[in-house]
Amino acid sequence: MTEIKLYNTKTRSKGVFTPIDANNVRMYVCGPTVYDRAHIGNARPVIVFDTLYRLLRHVYGVDHVKYARNFTDVDDKINQRAAQTGRSIRDITDETIQWFLDDMGALGALEPDYAPRATEYITQMIEMTGELISKGFAYAAEGHVLFDVTSYDGYGSLSGRSIDDMIAGARVEVAPYKRNPMDFVLWKPSTGDQPGWESPWGYGRPGWHIECSAMSRELFGDTFDIHGGGLDLAFPHHENERAQSCACCGEDSFAQVWMHNEMLQVEGKKMSKSLGNFFSVRELLDQGYPGEVIRFVYLSTHYRKPMDWTEKKASDAEATLRKWRALVEGIEPSPNAAVPAVIACLADDLNTAGAIAALHDLAKAGKAAELKASAALLGLLGDELGGWMQDFPMQQSDALTGKIGDLYLIYIELRAQRNFVLADILRDELNGIGLSIVVNQENVPEIAFKDPRNREFVDNQILVRKIDEILARVNNGS
RNA sequence: GGCGAGUUGGCGGAGUGGUUACGCAGCGGAUUGCAAAUCCGUGUACACGAGUUCGAUUCUCGUACUCGCCUCCA
Known part of the structure; x- marks a missing residue:
């Protein structure tokens, strides 16, 4: 059997991958929050882990690998979008999920075996939250439930940070109900217009991190093989996921191998809306x-x-x-x-x-x-x-097809007359407007569009006019 | 401030303690009316300084620079 080596963020080293159960290799990858089209950065983990999925299936057998990738469909960005547009949350998330699947499918990504939606696992999240409270790792305060980071010794080890250092950096949300500024939310209260569910701590909704812990547990059990995602998720998202799960289910539970893909840039710069280099996968495909x-x-x-x-x-x-x-x-x-x-x-x-x-x-x-x-x-x-x-996005008008036919005949005629000077001029001129003319091995000329996706060609009339101009010049020269 | 990553030939981009990455571009040749395509050939690069070693681009330490994360983010 092929020996696979993987770099594990947890150990900061590359090691031989040994699945817990070679008949049931389990990989969980953090998926998108579904409020808008996936940008091209979102596509990187999808493609990376799709490739890993293919390799695992090749090595362990198609039936022995399970891949889960979640959809985060409860989130304040979604709420915001709903409030702005007046659309229902379900409407937005359904549409965005379909976009995501379509766009990633266009990149050749196989669909995972499981694509759990957070909202379908609220029960499991509430259960796990309760378990964390009863085991002394979390506490309820003012309608919130918070994870107590000081209660879990391993906190920070995945991302290589210490609680003290991070507090010194002081970029955490300070809230009166938190015992420690680094404590993070497992459950938070919802008001009337926000999505919410009844819970032992009142009407509310889950914090961001708990969904992956609850869903991976439901689908894969307390322990599984690979957890993947973008490097930016290592902290705080994955650190918090791991703290929850390991506190709840045992130190060696949850993911055995943590994999993180690096970030994406555009033309050497960080992708950002202000630089104008921020675009979605769909935009790229449409271009x-x-x-x-x-x-x-x-x-x-x-x-x-x-x-x-x-x-x-x-x-x-x-x-x-x-x-x-x-x-x-x-x-x-x-x-x-x-x-x-x-x-x-x-x-x-x-x-x-x-x-x-x-x-x-x-x-x-x-x-x-x-x-x-x-x-x-x-x-x-x-x-x-x-x-x-086979795609030929540019639609040719009859007029354009006719003009190209004319060009073709003229070129053949010029070559037959061995008038290479004029034939070469014609070829150069055509090159200048994006048409290539090439003689193949059978000595037959072929005319082609150098770039069939060139937007300027969409307007055939411009091209027809340019060809007419060239024909006029060539005729004058003859 | 804290944590981490990177610096390879013109460009992109792997990898290795001593032997050709690879691709694109370039150059030379074959072919062609000339081109295109194709084929053949061609490039001795690894930020800087010190150390370890018989030998380092590859290991160790330091310097410089670049970048990312620490805030929603893949």
Whole structure:
């Protein structure tokens, strides 16, 4: 069996992954708060852990791996959105969840085995909160229930912080009902217009962190294998999750391996609305970047390094995928033809960049079946993401098609007359307006759009006019 | 202030105590009317200083710089 090594945030080292039960490998990944379209940063953990999911299924068998990713559908941002728009919370969360699934599906992400919604596990959260109180790790005060961070010795060990240092930093919400400023909310009161549930501590709603503890316990039991998410979640979210669960269920309970992906930047800068480089996955897709290209770009950088989204990378990725897809077209890979070199890279703490290099080797050697089977482990070159190769978003008008036909005939004629000077001028001019004309191996010219997704082409009339101008100049020259 | 990560050839980006990453671009050649595509060939890079070592880009320490988290955030 392939030996998988993973970097564990908890131990700050890479180690051999040994599942608790190889027949039931369990992975829990923090999913989105559903109030808006997923931005491109949200996509990183989805793609990273989707790739890990594929590897685990490859190694342990499809039926022996379970993957859960939650939807946080109770949150003040959602409440705010509801208040602003006058829509119901359920309406907003339903719609956003579907968006998320659609957008991530477009990136080739498999759907997890479980996609629990927080609001469907309130009972379990209330139960766990009560358990924490009775075990002396939490206390009720003014309608709130708070976790007492000083009651749990291991608090801070996951993210490498000490309570004293953090209090010194003094960036915590101070509240009169807190015994310690670092104490965090398990349950809080709701007023009339906020979502809420009856509880032993009054009408209220859960704090953010308790949902993952309660849901992973319900789905996976007190202990499971891998917990993943973005590095920004390490503190406070994961620290608090772990404190709750380990306090409640025992020190060695909860996740055995903690994995965190690094953050994403755009053209070298932190993504932010003020810089104007903040965009959703949907926007990227609508701009014409195929989901597979986006996925390839993400996988080109190791998940524990900051990743920069750039147009250059996207166009490089597209060129590579075009080549590879041409190579594997019509190839039926044998199910287990994935190449050891690729598997070995992925098994080494998900070295996707190394795996891609190994795929390049296969492509260079012309090993199409191996390439296709190996790429499938990274969720690439499958039929489900291949549509973009045929896509031709630009609609051609009859007038444009006719003009291109004219150009084609003229070019052939010029070459037949061996009037290469004029033929080359025509070609250069066409290049200038985004049309390429290339003579193939059979000596037949082919006209193509250099960038079929170029927005300027949407207006065919402009292109027709430009072609007319070129034709006029060429005719004058003849 | 606290915690952490990074600095690799023109660009992107892996990895390794001594041997070619890989991709793109570039350069040379084949091919072509010229191109494009394709094929062949080509690059000795690892922030700086010190230490460990027979030998360090790779380990240790320090310096500089960059970045992230500590507040909702993947």
